[in-house]
Amino acid sequence: MNRQICATVRVRGKVQGVCYRASTQETARAYGLKGWVRNLPDGSVEACFQGEEQKVRAVIEWCRQGPPHAAIDSLDIDWEEVSESFANFSIRR
Template identity: 50%
Template sequence: MKVRASVIVQGRVQGVAFRHHTARTAQQLGVAGWVRNLPDGSVEACFEGEEKDVVAMVQWCRRGPELARVDELIEKLGEYTGEFTGFQVRG
């Protein structure tokens, strides 16, 4: 079953290659979507794909890369749209 999840990750998540590692992990899992920095210092991402892979991606975001410190993760589930063809790092 294909699903969609959006997350906002708060903590020390900018300046630690969070977006780069998120994109690499998503590509390894075959998850489509995007990740971007927000002006408040958090990171926002949207993932679509097989449920087990999207769940794994959200779990990865709870830890992040080695230099990150994740204080909070806000997750919102949505309907799978199929609008993404790959994974993109945005602004």
């Protein structure tokens, strides 16, 4: 069995108003990940990805580009042990 990990990602740039959250949710679900994504008041997007390590890393790589109209300035990652289990991948409001 592949190792389960959790990564919280903060993406800055032109990431709100460009379908970043919906596209992230679609991509994470396609990889079978669980967690959430949300807009933050400062204009950035934060996401928590939980699942097999190689799949989490693949979705983080996707986040570096995002959907077509996004423009990523920076991406920060906090790696964590899985401490909470999510039922699915959701958009938090």
